[in-house]
Amino acid sequence: MTTTMIFAGSGGQGIQFSGKQTAKTAMHQGKNVTFLPSYGPEMRGGTSNCTVVISDGEIGSPSVSSPDIAVVMNLPSFDKFEPKVKAGGLLVCDSTMIDKKTARTDIDVLSVPASALANDNGLSGFANVILLGAIIKKTGLFTLDEFLGLLIGGIPEAKAALREKNEKALKLGYEF
Amino acid sequence: MKGNEAIAEAAINAGCLYYFGYPITPQTEISEYMAKRMPKVGGLCLQAESEISAINMTMGAAASGARAMTSSSSPGISLKSEGISYIAGCDLPCLIVNVQRGGPGLGGIQPSQSDYYQATRGVGHGDLRLIVLAPSSVQEMASLTAEAFDLADTYRMPAMLLADGALGQMMEPVDFSLFEKREVPEKEWAANGHGGKRKKNIVNSLFIDPQELENSVMKRYERYKIVEQKEVKYEEYMTDDADIVLVAFGITARICKSAIAAVRKDGIKAGLLRPITLWPFPKKEIGALADRAKAFLTVEMNMGQMVDDVRLAVNGKKPVDLYTRTGGMIPSVDEVEEKIRAMAASL
Numbered sequence: 001m002t003t004t005m006i007f008a009g010s011g012g013q014g015i016q017f018s019g020k021q022t023a024k025t026a027m028h029q030g031k032n033v034t035f036l037p038s039y040g041p042e043m044r045g046g047t048s049n050c051t052v053v054i055s056d057g058e059i060g061s062p063s064v065s066s067p068d069i070a071v072v073m074n075l076p077s078f079d080k081f082e083p084k085v086k087a088g089g090l091l092v093c094d095s096t097m098i099d100k101k102t103a104r105t106d107i108d109v110l111s112v113p114a115s116a117l118a119n120d121n122g123l124s125g126f127a128n129v130i131l132l133g134a135i136i137k138k139t140g141l142f143t144l145d146e147f148l149g150l151l152i153g154g155i156p157e158a159k160a161a162l163r164e165k166n167e168k169a170l171k172l173g174y175e176f
Numbered sequence: 177m178k179g180n181e182a183i184a185e186a187a188i189n190a191g192c193l194y195y196f197g198y199p200i201t202p203q204t205e206i207s208e209y210m211a212k213r214m215p216k217v218g219g220l221c222l223q224a225e226s227e228i229s230a231i232n233m234t235m236g237a238a239a240s241g242a243r244a245m246t247s248s249s250s251p252g253i254s255l256k257s258e259g260i261s262y263i264a265g266c267d268l269p270c271l272i273v274n275v276q277r278g279g280p281g282l283g284g285i286q287p288s289q290s291d292y293y294q295a296t297r298g299v300g301h302g303d304l305r306l307i308v309l310a311p312s313s314v315q316e317m318a319s320l321t322a323e324a325f326d327l328a329d330t331y332r333m334p335a336m337l338l339a340d341g342a343l344g345q346m347m348e349p350v351d352f353s354l355f356e357k358r359e360v361p362e363k364e365w366a367a368n369g370h371g372g373k374r375k376k377n378i379v380n381s382l383f384i385d386p387q388e389l390e391n392s393v394m395k396r397y398e399r400y401k402i403v404e405q406k407e408v409k410y411e412e413y414m415t416d417d418a419d420i421v422l423v424a425f426g427i428t429a430r431i432c433k434s435a436i437a438a439v440r441k442d443g444i445k446a447g448l449l450r451p452i453t454l455w456p457f458p459k460k461e462i463g464a465l466a467d468r469a470k471a472f473l474t475v476e477m478n479m480g481q482m483v484d485d486v487r488l489a490v491n492g493k494k495p496v497d498l499y500t501r502t503g504g505m506i507p508s509v510d511e512v513e514e515k516i517r518a519m520a521a522s523l
Contacts, residue, residue, distance in 0.1 A: 033347075033348065035348070039201070039202055058433075060433035061434040061509050062427070063342070064509075065508040066510075
């Protein structure tokens with residue numbers, strides 16, 4: 001069983017973080033994982049994306065042209081990756097940032113106004129974590145507890161506020 | 177862990193105490209990691225004023241008998257080429273890492289394999305070879321770094337780890353214990369002063385007398401011959417019954433594996449030979465496959481460089497086809513799959 005995912009959005013939205021956290025959690029499940037970032041100018045703004053492959057077996061290519069799951073957080077990313085989602089796959093959108101709807105009928109869509117939810121709940125900058133919560137619920141790839149444990153496990157005790165915000169955002173998405 | 181970080185950590189584990197670098201995308205994480213870790217293990221990480229300085233500092237450290245390394249990406253390796261030739265001429269072991277990006281010139285910053293010729297043919301002037309290792313996963317970025325130091329010390333010659341931007345930037349789990357350490361010879365030649373108690377060693381690559389120079393080159397080539405006999409490394413994947421044998425190294429080999437798995441579902445017998453050492457090249461092994469397989473396909477991220485070595489090894493026995501992307505483009509699994517299907521249809 002292999003799951004391929006692409007996360008895409010603007011630099012600064014936490015795209016790379018979302019991908020890394022997903023790969024890390026799968027690694028802790030004992031799966032084989034690869035995380036392939038886009039690098040270079042993306043780090044300084046502009047579009048950013050990364051590819052995560054999770055598998056029970058050996059992973060061949062770490063780069064993927066048609067993913068099982070595409071997570072898009074801005075319009076250019078929607079335009080780029082919406083046509084590429086594998087038939088029967090899942091498209092996850094931050095609907096605050098993307099006012100378009102897909103015309104495809106062969107894919108599943110999870111639309112979450114993540115940026116608006118973040119702003120309304122004092123979680124500005126955590127739209128990516130809200131989306132992660134929603135993805136976990138929808139796909140069942142991970143349990144909320146295992147994902148949350150690794151998400152906040154890396155944050156030092158001294159930054160309690162950061163822990164709280166991550167937890168709140170993940171749960172907000174999970175319960176959406 | 178990132179591929180670049182895995183190289184740095186593996187080098188430190190292998191006892192490398194001297195790292196000299198100069199930043200360039202996509203390998204700067206090696207410098208960054210070294211800067212953090214080296215002082216903690218009593219080593220030295222130094223950002224030189226240029227690539228040329230960095231390679232010459234590496235030569236100096238290697239001459240003293242220490243494990244030393246430098247790293248760069250394609251344009252930076254071109255700058256280092258003079259120093260690499262001197263290191264080879266001085267018979268010094270060290271590690272040179274090239275995390276390749278697109279070329280020629282400043283090229284781009286996306287992954288490439290277009291320094292194959294440079295690494296295996298012309299990395300510097302003169303009759304010389306480098307042991308060239310081509311990792312294909314983050315795990316191999318670590319284990320082949322450790323192996324490269326041992327090989328360099330064993331044969332008293334520089335070794336190169338030839339990776340690419342994708343391997344440098346991607347993250348995968350890595351286990352640093354997955355590596356068999358070798359017994360390496362004492363460095364009796366080291367120019368370390370010997371505490372003034374013995375005759376001083378001199379490390380030198382200048383021989384004005386041509387006969388003397390010929391002798392020194394011949395002696396070096398005897399060692400190269402042993403490397404060719406004993407140190408060829410490769411991986412075979414589904415080649416047992418393969419009609420079409422793909423040859424690819426590094427990240428491209430993984431894309432080929434995915435394509436092979438896909439076409440196998442439709443009964444197309446394809447397999448892969450992945451050279452792990454690019455020099456010495458697995459020519460005997462490819463030659464043996466040429467007796468069984470019907471056709472070869474080389475897949476590379478350049479305009480076709482390794483294909484020359486594949487053709488030499490196949491020696492006209494079977495057709496050798498080529499699929500390439502270049503300039504920082506990574507071939508997709510679909511593209512390779514399509515190429516294999518087209519070949520299978522015309523077999």
